[in-house]
Amino acid sequence: MAQSGVLLWVKAEPFIVGALQVPPPSKFSLHYLRKISTYVRTRATEGAYPRLYWSTWRHIACGKLQLAKDLAWLYFEIFDSLAVKTPEERLEWSELLSNCMSEDEVEKQRNQLSVDTLRFLLFLYIQQLNKVSLRTSLIGEEWPSPRNRSQSPDLAEKSSCHNKNWNDYSHQAFVYDHLSDLLELLLDPEQLTASFHSTHSSLVSREAVVALSFLIEGTVSGARKIYPLHELALWQPLHAESGFSRLSKTFSFYKLEAWLRTCLTGNPFGTSACLKSGKKLAWAHQVEGTTKRAKIACNSHVAPRMHRMVVMSQVYKQTLAKSSDTLVGAHVKIHRCNESFIYLLSPLRSVTIEKCRNSTFVLGPVQTALHLHSCDNIKVIAACHRLSISSTAGCVFHILTPTRPLILSGNQTVTLAPFHTHYPMLEDHMARTGLATVPNYWDNPMIVCRESSDTSVFRLLPPCEFYVFIIPFEMEGDTTEIPGGLPYAYQKALRQREQKIQIWQKTVKEARLTKDQRKQFQVLVENKFYEWLINTGHRQQLDSLVPPAAGSKQAAG
Numbered sequence: 001m002a003q004s005g006v007l008l009w010v011k012a013e014p015f016i017v018g019a020l021q022v023p024p025p026s027k028f029s030l031h032y033l034r035k036i037s038t039y040v041r042t043r044a045t046e047g048a049y050p051r052l053y054w055s056t057w058r059h060i061a062c063g064k065l066q067l068a069k070d071l072a073w074l075y076f077e078i079f080d081s082l083a084v085k086t087p088e089e090r091l092e093w094s095e096l097l098s099n100c101m102s103e104d105e106v107e108k109q110r111n112q113l114s115v116d117t118l119r120f121l122l123f124l125y126i127q128q129l130n131k132v133s134l135r136t137s138l139i140g141e142e143w144p145s146p147r148n149r150s151q152s153p154d155l156a157e158k159s160s161c162h163n164k165n166w167n168d169y170s171h172q173a174f175v176y177d178h179l180s181d182l183l184e185l186l187l188d189p190e191q192l193t194a195s196f197h198s199t200h201s202s203l204v205s206r207e208a209v210v211a212l213s214f215l216i217e218g219t220v221s222g223a224r225k226i227y228p229l230h231e232l233a234l235w236q237p238l239h240a241e242s243g244f245s246r247l248s249k250t251f252s253f254y255k256l257e258a259w260l261r262t263c264l265t266g267n268p269f270g271t272s273a274c275l276k277s278g279k280k281l282a283w284a285h286q287v288e289g290t291t292k293r294a295k296i297a298c299n300s301h302v303a304p305r306m307h308r309m310v311v312m313s314q315v316y317k318q319t320l321a322k323s324s325d326t327l328v329g330a331h332v333k334i335h336r337c338n339e340s341f342i343y344l345l346s347p348l349r350s351v352t353i354e355k356c357r358n359s360t361f362v363l364g365p366v367q368t369a370l371h372l373h374s375c376d377n378i379k380v381i382a383a384c385h386r387l388s389i390s391s392t393a394g395c396v397f398h399i400l401t402p403t404r405p406l407i408l409s410g411n412q413t414v415t416l417a418p419f420h421t422h423y424p425m426l427e428d429h430m431a432r433t434g435l436a437t438v439p440n441y442w443d444n445p446m447i448v449c450r451e452s453s454d455t456s457v458f459r460l461l462p463p464c465e466f467y468v469f470i471i472p473f474e475m476e477g478d479t480t481e482i483p484g485g486l487p488y489a490y491q492k493a494l495r496q497r498e499q500k501i502q503i504w505q506k507t508v509k510e511a512r513l514t515k516d517q518r519k520q521f522q523v524l525v526e527n528k529f530y531e532w533l534i535n536t537g538h539r540q541q542l543d544s545l546v547p548p549a550a551g552s553k554q555a556a557g
Contacts, residue, residue, distance in 0.1 A: 005221035006232055006241075008263040010171040012270050012307070014126060014215055016331055017350050017368045018082050019165055020075075021390055022408050022448060024127035027065035030181050033125055036060060038189045040117050050207065051114035070446060077403065079115055079123045081368055081385055090434025094402055098438040118186050118211030125185060126215070129164050129174055165371075166333055166352060168270030175215060176264055183257055186211055191253070202253035204243075209233050209251060218263065226304060233259075269307035271333070274299045278311070283320055294318065300326045308349070309333075315340045321473055322346070323425065327364070334361070343471065347429040353378065362421065362471060367433040381421055381469055383435050383483070389414065390449075396461070398469070399442040400484065402435070407457060409449035417461035418442055418487055421469040424477025437484030463493035 039060065040048040047053035054076055061072035100106045164170040175182065184198050186208035193199060213228035220232070233242040233251065243255025267273065278297035293314040300308050308330035312320075315337040327346035334342065337356045344351075346364045350371075353361060357376045366384035374391045383400040391410035399405060400419035407414060419442065430436070443460050468482070485491070513521060532538075 006218060006238065006263050007221060007265050008216055008218035008229065008260065009265055009267040010175045010215055011217055012168055012171065012267055014082065014123065015129060015171045016165050018078060018123055019126055019129045020078065021130060021165060021371060021373065021388060023131050025067055027067065028124050028127050032065060033121055033185055037121055037185050041189055047114065049117045052117040052120055053114045054110045075124065076115065079120055080113060087432055087434035091436050094436035094439065116211065118208060119214040121185050122182060122211060122214050125182060129170065166271050168267045168272055172264065172266060179257060179260060183253060198253045200254060203248060203250035204253050204256055205250055269299055269303045269309065271309065271311060274309045274311055283322055298326050300330065305329055315342065323475060345423050347433045365430045365433040365435045381419065383419060383430055385435065400437065400440050401442055402439055404441045405445040407445050407447045411457050414458040415461050416442055416445060416458055417466065418490055420482060420486065421471055422479050422482050423471045424475045424479050426479040427483055428477060430483060440484060463489045466490045466493050468494065
């Protein structure tokens with residue numbers, strides 16, 4: 001048990017949503033981050049400290065670290081998306097961008113944005129979570145795990161790092177192992193030696209401990225309330241242990257570090273706690289095969305709103321449809337699902353889909369990140385703040401997103417398409433998550449991977465292959481059409497198809513068939529339609545929706 005009954009743990013969200021699933025730029029090493037930490041303090045009057053403005057970060061990232069501007073913006077924007085903002089503020093930002101007529105105007109708007117400097121430095125440092133280290137690779141911890149299939153060209157980049165974003169043991173180990181570095185990064189320059197290290201007399205400012213609350217929070221045993229780290233560290237009964245001096249208004253570096261190490265424990269709202277003691281949900285609607293394999297767990301009965309998690313695994317040959325308070329604002333992980341149709345029609349915080357095959361996922365608006373890894377032949381339909389994909393083959397994404405989709409390493413035949421569905425509560429859910437219909441960058445991906453910037457890895461869905469998607473469930477709500485409508489080329493393709501149907505119906509009518517001929521003709525058409533259902537795999541999708549009494553109301557439960 002920790003001293004004074006204080007329990008501290010590493011927060012999950014900065015790692016689940018904030019750590020990009022690629023090895024970080026080499027210039028995000030501790031050596032360069034220490035230089036940035038000193039540099040920003042000397043430029044406090046130039047928009048560098050305590051708030052770092054986009055224009056200053058662009059100068060540091062592009063001028064000093066030699067990063068491409070797109071990459072500099074990507075990390076800045078990911079961090080900004082983690083900041084606590086109201087949905088109204090997010091919608092206002094989308095409106096400002098959608099009114100920009102040129103790149104220069106976009107840049108002017110971006111120049112108004114600033115982030116907390118010290119927290120941003122911590123955010124850049126935790127990108128090391130997904131660094132592939134040769135030393136640990138040789139020991140075996142990070143050895144790439146080949147999948148037994150020929151479509152995976154980049155085994156060298158596909159380490160177990162993709163599991164680390166959801167592994168709370170990895171988060172805890174990372175912070176524990178790098179705690180001295182994290183604290184030194186936050187120190188004022190005069191508290192460091194010439195080689196950027198702390199000394200026995202180094203003092204940590206209150207601002208630095210407030211910044212560390214980005215990664216650490218906790219509670220006092222017996223209390224239900226969760227506190228940011230700085231509130232506990234500044235709590236008067238803990239001053240002796242946390243090393244806070246009321247005279248200097250600072251913390252002793254070594255006392256603070258020792259206190260943190262003593263109190264750090266497992267995250268009570270992390271993935272492992274959710275799987276171990278979370279509530280098991282009997283959501284899967286049985287179609288065929290066995291439901292015993294499916295595991296769905298959540299922690300909403302114990303977790304505060306910002307810590308909700310749902311983990312879903314091994315749903316096989318089933319249709320699962322939910323719009324539930326359990327999902328609202330939750331981080332969702334979907335793992336090893338196969339030949340299934342999964343509808344999660346609630347506003348979600350983040351979604352990770354991993355090692356799934358031959359399935360369709362229809363999601364409510366995702367407030368932060370939607371990430372796919374190691375999936376084959378998946379269709380995803382979602383409005384999300386950001387989409388990122390790695391090691392996928394033959395996947396189709398019908399997306400509405402205000403940021404450029406990120407194509408990370410190891411993907412093959414990615415198809416991007418416009419968002420093409422709606423359900424009654426969709427616009428209400430989008431408003432709650434701060435997602436607007438414009439700007440929409442579904443067709444302008446950014447390729448972020450080491451092997452190449454080869455654009456042949458993706459294609460835009462040809463309009464002739466485009467159909468709208470109908471969500472087959474009854475729900476309350478006002479949305480009756482696709483938010484934002486469809487791009488002109490896709491709308492035109494739909495109109496042409498409708499015209500063909502009208503011509504066909506007119507031809508049948510004008511053929512003046514007898515009653516027997518009409519019956520015979522109907523049987524022929526139905527047989528052809530049935531053949532088509534089987535050949536396309538849509539038969540299973542339809543079968544999984546019966547009996548109608550249970551199926552049509554499923555989403556509401």
